[in-house]
Amino acid sequence: MPATYIETRLTLNPEYNEILMAELAEIGYESFVESNDGLSAYIPETDFDLEALQQLVERYQALTEISLEYEQLETKNWNEEWERNYQPIEVAGKIRVRASYHTPDPSFEYDIVIDPKMSFGTGHHETTTLVMEQQLSLDQREKSVLDVGSGTGILAILAEKLGATRLTAFDIEEWAYLNAVENAEMNGCTHIHVFQGTIADCPPDTYDIVLANINRNILLQEIPTYVSFLAPGGTLMVSGFYEFDIADIVQKAQEADLRLVTQKTLNQWAVLRFEKP
Template sequence: MKYVEFCCVVSNPTEDILDILVAELAELGYDSFNTEGSTLKAYIPEVAFDGNSSAAIVNKYLSADGVTISWEPMPDKNWNEVWESNFEPIIIEDKCTIRAPFHTNLPKTTYEIVIEPKMSFGTGHHATTYQMVEFVLANEFKGLRVLDMGCGTGILAILAAMRGASDVLAIDNDDWAFQNAEENVQRNASGKVRVALGDANLLGAETFDVILANINRNILLADMSRYVDVLKNDGLLFLSGILIVDIPIISECAIGLGLTLLEQKDRSGWVALSFKK
């Protein structure tokens, strides 16, 4: 697949501006990011690239004299292979190891998740996935029915099953992520996890004790009422994929739907929230 590299150099960037740009560009279809100092490089399949839309995102937050943007097509190569070569194992709270099949001789932890690192979101390296894993590790899942919205690689669904969930439905609207999640579920022998291709429109009469949604602000706001509809009374809703600046609007929406805020996590400017119905 051919990719385009979008480069943004910011003079005197604030602490969170590059994270904000990453979140906004991700909604345009960018799937890989590299931040070094004041430079952000973002990568998107050539067929999905729109220079004007990308520039508009930057101009929304930064004045023209404070930023330089450029883009260029990347050499045609196996980007998944390149991504795999840079994939490092991660250990969370000394309890959960997330590794690729080619990682060996790692410290033993209570839970070990093996994923084939394709380019779907959710390897545990990003702050949002890391925080959601922390939530899963800290809460009771035994015998519970779980929904994982925007499942990406399937890490959260797989871990919920390992933690004793009786049934897990994992949903993603990206075909690449859907296939990757199915592969990872099989790789980890997670027979209690079902993977589906789609979005919140798939939700019907089935109800859940716990809902995990690591997506982005706009989708969370649009689909929150559906989550509440299928969440059992006293059920828990864990949300991430949002920045600190998003907390007020996300909390207002959740509380307006009858949810109570229980906990807030903050890591590298990214936030994870837990609510109870």
């Protein structure tokens, strides 16, 4: 039976749309529609937490005028509604990310099929695009890769297409875990092991590359743990935060003896690439 959804409408300075979407995603919101007056966000009624929503709005009231409305929407299949507007995207002229119902385009070197089922990571978000661009410039042949908070599995899938031969991906959400398994199979990936859990559930091991496209707070907490999984000379790539958070992320990484190699921003979102001595 299709889920019942709550529509939350936030009226605010649209300059804050992106950061509010990231914050709302952290409390369970699955999709968003932006406008010149703010944004609308959608969450299953079973996951709706009014207190958490009000606390979030209060945190940003010092930065922008913000008002809140919400209502229950009619029951419908929101995955089908979303799919109607899901268009393929292109990354760096080499990668095309599409759904299974889109026709392949052989002019792209890497064809990635993602049926997101509302998981984060279709390539449409700036942070996913930023990480994928960096992956293209990183030698992953015969390498081992750990994908932290993998969502749809898109980064692990690209890593295998770029030559990685041992990959572990995990996400705390069951629907993301199941979706990553489906997407890996659709892309013919045979080297990706996916599980449901957190970094604490990851068996002790070392990897040549660790990818973490999550958010600022989790990164600040977990970067030292990621480093413990990183082989000497290995690469840690992080995204999911704004450019004004770069200094805090760099400081935490340097405290863990990492060296900053690359940083790039897109529409105020950032990606950082570090190396372990």
